[in-house]
Amino acid sequence: MRMVRVLAMASSTIRPFSSMASSPFAATFSAFNSSRRFNSFDFTRDEMQSKTFDYNKSCKLIRREGNVISTITVSNMSQGSTISSKESALEWVKRDNRRMLHVVYHVGDIDRTIKFYRECLGMKLLRKRDNTEERYTNAFLGYGPEDSHFVIELTYNYGVDKYDIGSGFGHFGIAVDDLGRIVDLIKARGGTVTREPGPVKGGKTNIAFIDDPDGYKFELIERGPTPEPLCRVMLRVGDLGRSIAFYEKAFGMELVRKRDSPEYKYTIAMMGYGPESKNCLLELTYNYGVLEYDKGNAYAQIAIGTDDVYKSADAVKVFGGKITREPGPLPDIDTKITACLDPDGWKTVLVDNIDFLKELQ
Numbered sequence: 001m002r003m004v005r006v007l008a009m010a011s012s013t014i015r016p017f018s019s020m021a022s023s024p025f026a027a028t029f030s031a032f033n034s035s036r037r038f039n040s041f042d043f044t045r046d047e048m049q050s051k052t053f054d055y056n057k058s059c060k061l062i063r064r065e066g067n068v069i070s071t072i073t074v075s076n077m078s079q080g081s082t083i084s085s086k087e088s089a090l091e092w093v094k095r096d097n098r099r100m101l102h103v104v105y106h107v108g109d110i111d112r113t114i115k116f117y118r119e120c121l122g123m124k125l126l127r128k129r130d131n132t133e134e135r136y137t138n139a140f141l142g143y144g145p146e147d148s149h150f151v152i153e154l155t156y157n158y159g160v161d162k163y164d165i166g167s168g169f170g171h172f173g174i175a176v177d178d179l180g181r182i183v184d185l186i187k188a189r190g191g192t193v194t195r196e197p198g199p200v201k202g203g204k205t206n207i208a209f210i211d212d213p214d215g216y217k218f219e220l221i222e223r224g225p226t227p228e229p230l231c232r233v234m235l236r237v238g239d240l241g242r243s244i245a246f247y248e249k250a251f252g253m254e255l256v257r258k259r260d261s262p263e264y265k266y267t268i269a270m271m272g273y274g275p276e277s278k279n280c281l282l283e284l285t286y287n288y289g290v291l292e293y294d295k296g297n298a299y300a301q302i303a304i305g306t307d308d309v310y311k312s313a314d315a316v317k318v319f320g321g322k323i324t325r326e327p328g329p330l331p332d333i334d335t336k337i338t339a340c341l342d343p344d345g346w347k348t349v350l351v352d353n354i355d356f357l358k359e360l361q
């Protein structure tokens with residue numbers, strides 16, 4: 001009987017291997033979490049294959065013969081995944097075909113919101129779907145087709161006419177060519193302008209803020225023409241360095257720019273998959289000394305496209321994200337997704353790119 005010595009993290013568990021080396025090996029799981037305690041277990045090869053393990057760490061099999069030590073890396077063999085270390089996770093997220101697809105949030109009266117977004121913000125209603133069985137309605141609105149534009153996905157739950165936006169959600173951003181004209185239009189149509197047009201405090205860009213019918217804030221940003229007018233989702237975070245590292249490593253996002261405003265005691269980081277001129281960016285805001293926020297129940301998540309939800313979920317795990325919905329197909333429509341939380345608890349859903357396009361047909 002071949003004995004395999006396993007040095008595993010006391011706090012970690014290990015995912016089944018599909019094949020084990022055939023001679024005595026010690027498997028070490030170099031965990032990246034703080035509790036670096038090692039236990040050593042002796043498993044038979046069959047035991048190793050039968051164990052239910054789930055590890056997020058790189059895994060090396062060490063072969064010892066006398067003073068000679070050789071190692072092989074055994075990758076995580078869960079379905080569709082080959083992510084077994086930070087290195088392979090980084091390589092994957094940078095190579096993956098990623099795009100921000102839509103932002104999802106709850107509204108109390110979906111037709112009221114659709115009317116406001118169409119008449120005051122110039123959006124198009126792209127599709128609407130009613131799920132009478134589960135008692136909710138979705139509506140997708142934006143400035144172009146979903147296969148090439150970041151859009152809004154509204155969710156109305158039957159009978160729920162009010163949600164708590166909380167203090168963590170900041171605003172959506174819309175690039176406009178004539179700020180004064182759109183603000184006058186919004187006023188004329190009964191919209192609420194909460195911050196009159198003018199240069200942003202501490203900067204030069206002309207902005208204004210409005211509230212939509214549910215109280216979601218929209219920052220109107222005066223800019224030249226862009227293929228992606230829906231250009232920002234601003235969320236507040238308690239540790240900007242932690243968030244930047246997470247979105248760069250677990251999501252493969254780029255830090256497009258960072259701006260500190262000591263006068264107004266905040267710092268923002270713009271993260272995304274490409275230049276600000278052509279992409280919607282995640283705007284992370286850190287207010288000096290504020291470590292956490294109330295996330296309410298109104299804002300839901302951002303959806304991001306990926307070529308492999310299994311590898312993407314493992315990459316999130318490797319970098320400390322919490323998977324809240326294991327990767328796999330949704331019932332009925334078969335679209336493969338996975339869902340996770342960032343260090344502040346903000347949710348992201350990763351959606352299979354091919355399945356997403358099928359949904360649009």
Ligand SMILES: C[C@@H](O)C(=O)SC[C@H](NC(=O)CC[C@H](N)C(=O)O)C(=O)NCC(=O)O
Pocket residue numbers: 170173195199200201219232234236264266268283285287
């Ligand atoms: C970069 C652009 O998209 C901005 O949103 S900057 C606008 C600026 N942001 C903040 O002040 C963030 C800190 C604030 N305490 C918060 O948590 O929202 C802003 O809102 N400026 C107001 C103004 O009147 O300029």
Ligand SMILES: [Zn+2]
Pocket residue numbers: 171173219232234283
């Ligand atoms: Zn903003």
